[in-house]
Amino acid sequence: MSVREYVYYPGCAAKGTARQYEESLLRAFRELGLELVELEDWNCCGSSLYSGIDKVGALSLAARNLALAEKAHPGKDIVAPCSACYLSFLKAKDYMERYPELRAEVDRALRAIGLEYHGRARVRHPLEVVLTDLGLEEIGRRVKRPLQGLVAAPYYGCQTTRPYSQFDHPFYPESLDQLLRALGAEVVEYPLKTKCCGSSITGMAEWAGLGLVRALLLEAQKCGANAIVTVCPLCQFNLDCYQSKLTGLASPIPVLYFTQVLGLALGLPERELGFARAVVSAEPLLARIGSGG
Amino acid sequence: MESASGVKFEAELDREFAHWATTVPGGENIRECIQCGACSGACPMSGYMDYTPRRIIALVREGFKEEVLSSRTIWLCASCYACAVECPQGINITDFMYALKERAIKEGRYPKGFPTPIYAQEFAKLVRARGRSTESLLVIRANLRLNPLKLLKFAPLGLKLLLRGRMRPSPRPEQVRDRAGVRAMLAASGGPKARHEHER
Ligand code: SF4
Ligand code: SF4
Numbered sequence: 001m002s003v004r005e006y007v008y009y010p011g012c013a014a015k016g017t018a019r020q021y022e023e024s025l026l027r028a029f030r031e032l033g034l035e036l037v038e039l040e041d042w043n044c045c046g047s048s049l050y051s052g053i054d055k056v057g058a059l060s061l062a063a064r065n066l067a068l069a070e071k072a073h074p075g076k077d078i079v080a081p082c083s084a085c086y087l088s089f090l091k092a093k094d095y096m097e098r099y100p101e102l103r104a105e106v107d108r109a110l111r112a113i114g115l116e117y118h119g120r121a122r123v124r125h126p127l128e129v130v131l132t133d134l135g136l137e138e139i140g141r142r143v144k145r146p147l148q149g150l151v152a153a154p155y156y157g158c159q160t161t162r163p164y165s166q167f168d169h170p171f172y173p174e175s176l177d178q179l180l181r182a183l184g185a186e187v188v189e190y191p192l193k194t195k196c197c198g199s200s201i202t203g204m205a206e207w208a209g210l211g212l213v214r215a216l217l218l219e220a221q222k223c224g225a226n227a228i229v230t231v232c233p234l235c236q237f238n239l240d241c242y243q244s245k246l247t248g249l250a251s252p253i254p255v256l257y258f259t260q261v262l263g264l265a266l267g268l269p270e271r272e273l274g275f276a277r278a279v280v281s282a283e284p285l286l287a288r289i290g291s292g293g
Numbered sequence: 294m295e296s297a298s299g300v301k302f303e304a305e306l307d308r309e310f311a312h313w314a315t316t317v318p319g320g321e322n323i324r325e326c327i328q329c330g331a332c333s334g335a336c337p338m339s340g341y342m343d344y345t346p347r348r349i350i351a352l353v354r355e356g357f358k359e360e361v362l363s364s365r366t367i368w369l370c371a372s373c374y375a376c377a378v379e380c381p382q383g384i385n386i387t388d389f390m391y392a393l394k395e396r397a398i399k400e401g402r403y404p405k406g407f408p409t410p411i412y413a414q415e416f417a418k419l420v421r422a423r424g425r426s427t428e429s430l431l432v433i434r435a436n437l438r439l440n441p442l443k444l445l446k447f448a449p450l451g452l453k454l455l456l457r458g459r460m461r462p463s464p465r466p467e468q469v470r471d472r473a474g475v476r477a478m479l480a481a482s483g484g485p486k487a488r489h490e491h492e493r
Contacts, residue, residue, distance in 0.1 A: 015467055016428045017459045043424035043469045048372045049416040052394035055318070060482040061420065064475070099318065109482035113474040158373035163387070170378045196337045196373035203432075204408040208341040208369055241450055277457040279450075 004133060007069045007078045007121070008036035011045055011085040011233075017241075018082070018233035020274025021257045025081055025126060027272050028263035032134060032142065036079060039069055045085035046092065049200060059102060060109040062092035066123075067115040077122040079129055081259075083159035083232035084199070089123040090164045125160055127231050127258060128167040131175055136182045144267030146184025149288040152261070153190040153225035154180060155216070157197055157235040170194070176258060180229060183265035188223040192216055197238040206242075213242050221250055227285055228255045240279050254282040264289065306356035313396075314353045319389030325382045326350045332376035332386050342366040346376050346386050349393075362402040367393045368409035411435050421479055424469030429460050 014022040029036055044050065046061030066089060069078050080086040096103045096119055110117055130139065154176040162170040171194050177187045197216060202209025216239060220228050230236045240255040255278065263273040264286075275282050314320040326347075333345035344352060344366045352361050361367070367390050376386040394413070397403045403410035412435040419426045419434070429451065436443045454460040461467070469475055 012426050012428065012467060016461060017454060019459050041470045043475055044420040044426055048391075049413045050420060051391045052410075052413050053398055053417040054479075054482075055391065055395055056482045057417075057479050060478055061475075064478060095318065102318075105483055109478045112481035113471075113478045158371075158375065162374035163377050163385070165378075170374075194375075196371050196375065198337070199371045199373070200412070201338070201369060201371045201409065204412050204435075205341075205369065208338060211340070212337050241454070277459055279453050279457070 003033050003035050005035045005037060005073075005076060006124075006129065007073045007076045008038045009042055009045070009065060009069070009078055009080045009085060009089075010038060011080065011082040013082050013233035013237075017237050018257075020277040021081060021233055021236070021259060023272070023274040024257055024259040024263050027268055028259050028266060029126070031263070031266050031268060032130070032139075034129065034133065037073070037076075039065065039078075040072060041068065045080070045082075045088040047084045047088050051088075056102060056105045056109070058088070059092050059095055059106050062088045063096070063106050063110055063117045064113075064115060065089070066092065066119070066121055067110055067117045070118055070121045071115070073121075075120075077124050077129075079124050079126050081126050081231075081233075083125075083157055084234065086123065086125050087159040087164070090166070093119055093123065094164070125167070125231070127160070127175055127179065130262070131179060132167070136178055139179065140182045143183055143265045145265055145289075147180075147261060147265050147289055148184055149226075150180075150185040150261065150285070151224060151226045152180050152185045152187050152229045153220035153223055153227070154187055154193055155190065155220075155228050155230045155235055155239075156194050157230065157232045158194060158199075160231050161194055176229065176231060179258065180261070183261060185261065188220075188225045190220060190223055190225065192219045197235045199234045199238075202238045202242065206245075209238065210242060210245060213238050214246050214248070217243060217246065217249055217253060221253055226253065227282070228253060229258050229261055230255060231258050243280050252280045254278060254280050254285050256282060301357070307358040308356050310358035310361075311354055311356040314389075314392075317389065317392035319377075319385040319387065319392060320353075322382060322384055323350050323354055323389065326354070326384055327382060329381060331379045331381060332384075335375035335379040337373060337375070338369045338371055342369050346370075346390075349390075350384070350386070353393075359402070361393060362397040362400060363404055365404055365407060367397060368403065368407055406439065408435065408439055411438050419466070421476065422472070423466060424472055424475040425467040427461060427466035430466050 046058035051058040168175045198209030198212045260273045333339045333347040339345045370390040415434040
């Protein structure tokens with residue numbers, strides 16, 4: 001099978017709290033013939049915390065990554081697994097088109113370090129890459145271990161589908177639902193699939209964020225899900241790491257990355273997909289998957 | 294904050310602020326806001342805010358600068374873009390919130406002791422110095438400024454993450470190779486960094 005190559009932008013979470021996202025993404029993509037080449041000397045995406053301090057600086061940070069990618073990998077798409085990074089890049093591209101005055105400032109900043117932004121590289125989320133570049137049928141054919149026994153609440157969070165909605169509906173997306181079904185999982189109707197987890201606010205102001213986390217977890221359980229499947233490091237972190245602070249859950253509910261379950265369905269060994277890194281153990285669930293539920 | 298519910302004379306309102314708001318990304322069309330409240334309804338954080346997003350728009354348009362810039366609202370916005378997508382008038386409230394945060398920081402008006410603006414400043418410092426943020430370092434630095442005792446509260450989770458390899462064990466933070474380049478770029482971008490770097 002031919003190998004397709006992409007520029008991989010990890011973002012800071014992939015090197016820390018979202019290690020298992022990176023591990024499973026790289027592993028599953030390699031298995032599928034999708035090669036991710038890490039962007040050399042990438043910097044912070046200029047994410048939301050930075051944008052609230054210095055808009056031009058944030059745009060320049062995003063643009064440096066885009067310019068580096070265009071220069072080192074002409075014609076290649078950028079794959080950004082973190083929703084916040086993905087949005088930062090889409091927003092930078094959008095702003096560079098819509099606000100010529102801002103663009104002039106960013107261009108000047110880039111010129112100071114010998115870089116130039118052209119806006120040619122596409123920015124993509126790995127979920128969309130799998131669905132578009134391979135397609136559900138092809139994925140279905142590659143499944144070696146159908147995920148029987150996994151009853152998933154598909155959780156998109158906010159920034160992957162909003163505001164740019166490049167590949168799915170901002171409030172009622174279906175792409176992750178479809179992928180999970182193609183992998184043999186049962187997918188519940190999860191009404192909160194695009195409600196916010198509080199993003200970084202949850203860690204900074206728990207008194208506000210935990211309310212959202214509680215609603216998301218309880219709703220998933222009431223819907224009958226035995227796991228939540230996410231596409232974003234902040235969602236995974238908030239739902240996984242703050243779970244022990246909540247009462248009212250019937251039992252702990254594992255919070256998995258879509259790349260982990262994808263890898264599992266492709267027949268990859270669990271230990272290569274970073275399951276052990278979760279705070280809420282997925283062990284009991286993993287034991288059931290594939291053994292007929 | 295008293296004046297939000299009480300009386301404020303027209304002369305006390307800040308016209309310059311109301312005008313400025315229409316010149317920043319997201320604020321261009323706030324005069325077209327019909328006060329329908331769709332934004333506040335969509336907002337997951339509105340229950341915790343001192344002013345809902347709809348009220349923020351109303352206050353900004355009238356020039357209630359002090360109330361808006363020292364509000365907790367702008368620092369509780371999680372940037373989920375639900376309001377922006379729902380707004381029937383196409384107002385990008387989320388991006389407008391960013392502009393408000395930036396102005397609040399510039400003027401040093403953020404609610405003192407409130408965690409988000411402190412985290413944001415420490416985040417920016419880390420990125421300016423190293424090109425990247427390191428999650429554990431950010432939590433430590435922000436809490437040293439907020440309340441060092443709070444770090445104890447983070448310890449159990451920190452330990453869990455450490456044991457699972459989800460936190461950098463060494464004090465050596467993430468950084469880019471071309472740190473000088475990132476610094477030069479940010480300096481050339483003409484943003485407000487130089488001004489609040491020496492704030493603390
Ligand atoms: S949704 Fe838009 S028009 Fe309605 S109150 Fe909010 S900002 Fe105004
Ligand atoms: S972007 Fe901010 S203000 Fe808008 S709905 Fe989300 S949290 Fe509320």
